[in-house]
Amino acid sequence: MRVLKFQIRNPTGQIDQLSIEAERVLIGSGGHCEIRLPVDQARVEHVRIDVGPNGVLASALTFQPPPTINNVPFQQAPLAAGAVLGVGSCQILVELAKEGAVADTKKKKGSSPVSLIALVLILGAGGYMFLADDGNQGQAEAPPEEIPELWSAPTTNCPSAQQQIAVASQQMESADAKRARAPFYVQDGVQAVPLYESAEACFRAGGDKESAALAHQSAERLRRDIINDFRTRRVRLAHSLAIEDYNNAQKEVWVLLQLTEGKTGKYVTWLQNQNRELKLKVGTTKS
Numbered sequence: 001m002r003v004l005k006f007q008i009r010n011p012t013g014q015i016d017q018l019s020i021e022a023e024r025v026l027i028g029s030g031g032h033c034e035i036r037l038p039v040d041q042a043r044v045e046h047v048r049i050d051v052g053p054n055g056v057l058a059s060a061l062t063f064q065p066p067p068t069i070n071n072v073p074f075q076q077a078p079l080a081a082g083a084v085l086g087v088g089s090c091q092i093l094v095e096l097a098k099e100g101a102v103a104d105t106k107k108k109k110g111s112s113p114v115s116l117i118a119l120v121l122i123l124g125a126g127g128y129m130f131l132a133d134d135g136n137q138g139q140a141e142a143p144p145e146e147i148p149e150l151w152s153a154p155t156t157n158c159p160s161a162q163q164q165i166a167v168a169s170q171q172m173e174s175a176d177a178k179r180a181r182a183p184f185y186v187q188d189g190v191q192a193v194p195l196y197e198s199a200e201a202c203f204r205a206g207g208d209k210e211s212a213a214l215a216h217q218s219a220e221r222l223r224r225d226i227i228n229d230f231r232t233r234r235v236r237l238a239h240s241l242a243i244e245d246y247n248n249a250q251k252e253v254w255v256l257l258q259l260t261e262g263k264t265g266k267y268v269t270w271l272q273n274q275n276r277e278l279k280l281k282v283g284t285t286k287s
Helices: 164-181 186-205 209-242 246-259 266-286
Strands: 003-009 015-021 024-028 047-052 055-060 076-078 084-087 090-096 106-108 117-119
Touching (some): 055 090, 084 164, 164 186, 164 209, 186 209, 186 246, 209 246, 246 266
Parallel strands (some): 015 106
Antiparallel strands (some): 003 015, 015 117, 024 047, 047 055
């Protein structure tokens, strides 16, 4: 029997993970559902997930409210890897595990209602570095003042001299999908911004001013949200390190590394060193 892995982001921001061994999984607020959501977010039976020879298939069992895949309502549709299933304000990633995969959180169909494994929503960022020297444990060093830019200047040229509208539509679709996955993979949100900006340039080159304005608005809003989040995480990391909350600090550093993925410089190097230091300190606190 195949194993389905679920990541559920609740309206509160909490992310839960679960693996279920079954060919069919019900998502809803009913006590018999394998994935049980809050009653204010889902009907008793809202979505059915089936595992078939061609992959994972999602079927809507109600349209109050309509479930979505990458923010698009559906009745029945394949659930591709990386696609985000939306039910109410809940966002769900579904992954079909490889043959032979075994998960400690596995739950067989027909057992008692699911108890979701709560993970701490990764918050925070920026802060102080612990020195590796044993004699300096507990001391902190300020990070480099040089903070990398997450993006270069927005592009104003369409990469295609022909079929600008078709290229823009593809980029817009890709950016929308990445933005939908951003709550789970923050680097996807960073990557979505230049896609929106390129889509804007292509829409303008093709004469579609309305779509260009929509792409511009999407890029600006996402850019602003990520910059604010980046600043907030650095501040919260500083606080976690100051109070010696190593577990939260480690998680916050991990998110900052995802946000700066592909970047170089003193700050990124500092984050990498910080990550190694915190792994040692978390290990020490757990022993």
